Amino acid sequence: MYQADESKPVTGLPVSYNNASSGAAPYSSSVDSSAYYQPPPKPPQEWSTSLCDCFSDCGNCCITYWCPCVTFGRVAEIVDRGSTSCGASGALYALVCCLIGCGCLYSCFYRSKMRRQLNLKGSDCGDCMIHCCCEPCALCQEYRELEMQGFDMHIGWHGNVEQRSRGVAMTAPSAPPPQPPMSR
Structure with a gap:
């Protein structure tokens, strides 16, 4: 069984001990700063399409105009990375629209x-204003942006993950062949 050495401090933080015969301090306070280097953040990018490019995809434009809960549900599923389904997000959006008449708040x-x-340009206040002033155009722009990022909006988050994982070769060994049943 391991027994702790009471002469060394127990802090829960990793420390390196120097040789006691060298006369150095019992632990080193120097930190390797290269282990904590973070590259500078990239500047925000422009949206791939403008807010008023709604008619570049007439199918999505029509769906968004007549039933924005469908477009919102698809966008929300991808943004939430599959933690909420398209149907649940769309239904909640429709409920908010029915109860308070303003789905843009959600x-x-x-x-x-x-x-x-x-990492797109914009601000929280601007996002709110865009949705309040032109909800269908905002939803269409978000939908188009996710498509430009490589998502197939019709298959949802889990479908996109599955589709992308098919292209990756399996590196784990395959399962062993089944063994014949045991008999007495």
Whole structure:
């Protein structure tokens, strides 16, 4: 069984001990700063399409105009990385629209979340204003941006993950062949 040495401090933090015969301090306070180097953050990127490019994809434009909960649900599923389904997000959006008549109060938060994930230019206040003034155009722009990032919006988060993982070769060994059943 391991027994702790009471002469050395127990802090829960990794410390390196020097040789006691060298006369050095019982532990080193020097930190290797290269282990903690973080590259400077990249500047925010422009959106791939403008807010008013709604008619570049007429199918999505029509769906968003007549039933924005579908577009919002698809966007929310990707932004939430599959933790909520398209149906659940769309239904919650529709409920907010029915109860308070203003789904933009809910959807603007997803625009901000998506903008942070993809490092896009904008601000939280701007996201709210865009959704309040032109909800369908904002939803269409978010949908197009996710498509430009390589997501197939029709198959959802889990479908995209599965599709991307198919291209990766399996490096783990395959399972052993089945053994014949045991008999007495």
